[in-house]
Amino acid sequence: MQNKINILFIINPISGGKQKGQVPTIIDRYLDKERFSPNFLFSEHVGHAKEMAEEAVNKNFDVIVAAGGDGTINEVASVLARHNKILGILPLGSGNGLASHLKISKNIKDAIEIINKFKIVQIDSATLNGKFFFNLAGMGFDAHLSALFSNSKKRGFNGYFQIGIKQVFTYKPQLYELIIDGVKYTRKAFAISIANSSQYGNNVFISPLASVTDGLLDVCIIKPFPLLKLPVLSYVMLRAKAEESSMIEIIKGKSIIIKRESEGPVHIDGEPLLLGDTIEVNINPLSLKIILP
Numbered sequence: 538m539q540n541k542i543n544i545l546f547i548i549n550p551i552s553g554g555k556q557k558g559q560v561p562t563i564i565d566r567y568l569d570k571e572r573f574s575p576n577f578l579f580s581e582h583v584g585h586a587k588e589m590a591e592e593a594v595n596k597n598f599d600v601i602v603a604a605g606g607d608g609t610i611n612e613v614a615s616v617l618a619r620h621n622k623i624l625g626i627l628p629l630g631s632g633n634g635l636a637s638h639l640k641i642s643k644n645i646k647d648a649i650e651i652i653n654k655f656k657i658v659q660i661d662s663a664t665l666n667g668k669f670f671f672n673l674a675g676m677g678f679d680a681h682l683s684a685l686f687s688n689s690k691k692r693g694f695n696g697y698f699q700i701g702i703k704q705v706f707t708y709k710p711q712l713y714e715l716i717i718d719g720v721k722y723t724r725k726a727f728a729i730s731i732a733n734s735s736q737y738g739n740n741v742f743i744s745p746l747a748s749v750t751d752g753l754l755d756v757c758i759i760k761p762f763p764l765l766k767l768p769v770l771s772y773v774m775l776r777a778k779a780e781e782s783s784m785i786e787i788i789k790g791k792s793i794i795i796k797r798e799s800e801g802p803v804h805i806d807g808e809p810l811l812l813g814d815t816i817e818v819n820i821n822p823l824s825l826k827i828i829l830p
């Protein structure tokens with residue numbers, strides 16, 4: 538008989554605002570144990586999933602499953618991309634942007650079935666000032682919101698929505714200078730998202746035609762807009778119509794430099810970070826092995 542594959546599940550107990558105590562039991566029930574030998578660890582703080590993933594790759598784990606949202610995936614995948622190991626996803630986050638783009642079911646039993654089938658594909662990753670991201674990074678309103686969200690006790694889609702709706706009334710657009718594959722653009726923007734995948738999560742699309750295997754990033758510039766047009770912007774994103782809308786400009790590229798008015802927050806896969814006024818983003822084509830449907 539072939540050796541079993543050592544697979545580690547790193548579970549974020551707080552992602553998505555749902556209890557995860559039963560998750561190991563459920564995985565144990567549905568995972569193909571002829572093929573896999575499972576282990577389970579819960580993250581205890583920000584950065585812990587990354588530390589555990591580092592330890593695991595040094596201990597012969599070839600597959601690590603991030604059981605959480607985009608932040609958990611980011612911590613685990615940042616390690617796996619460097620070590621050429623395989624990522625699995627159980628989407629148990631609030632937005633689940635990357636998992637939604639990749640059509641990984643949010644039903645845990647179905648998501649485990651995807652792992653059982655063990656189809657491995659390579660996708661692009663990107664770095665922002667040297668830090669990996671896999672779904673979306675951004676600045677402007679997005680980053681402002683994710684900084685507030687991470688300091689609040691609210692989680693889940695409703696949490697995001699409640700904070701977002703208050704902030705949209707007071708946020709002021711910023712001026713940016715962008716150099717995308719050597720071409721210069723000056724734009725005032727409400728937000729700039731740099732998209733590897735198509736969506737923030739919860740089927741809110743910023744770049745509906747984005748591909749995680751095209752070797753390109755989509756720089757999505759949300760132009761300043763009067764508040765009266767907020768429902769239109771919401772419609773555009775929920776109906777995946779950014780390409781047809783005059784409210785969003787999308788420029789594709791591999792190498793992006795953005796100079797902004799001042800230092801401030803950015804977000805990397807939804808997790809906020811304070812950075813200086815110059816941001817550099819690059820794509821790493823087909824650099825992450827991942828289990829996909």
Ligand SMILES: Nc1ncnc2c1ncn2[C@@H]1O[C@H](COP(=O)(O)OP(=O)(O)OP(=O)(O)O)[C@@H](O)[C@H]1O
Binds near residue numbers: 609610631692
């Ligand atoms: N035990 C813990 N206590 C507090 N924070 C944790 C713990 N374990 C992990 N974290 C942090 O929780 C944050 C949020 O995780 P994650 O992004 O997976 O969930 P989410 O925000 O609910 O989902 P999504 O990003 O898909 O919207 C990450 O920054 C992660 O580092």
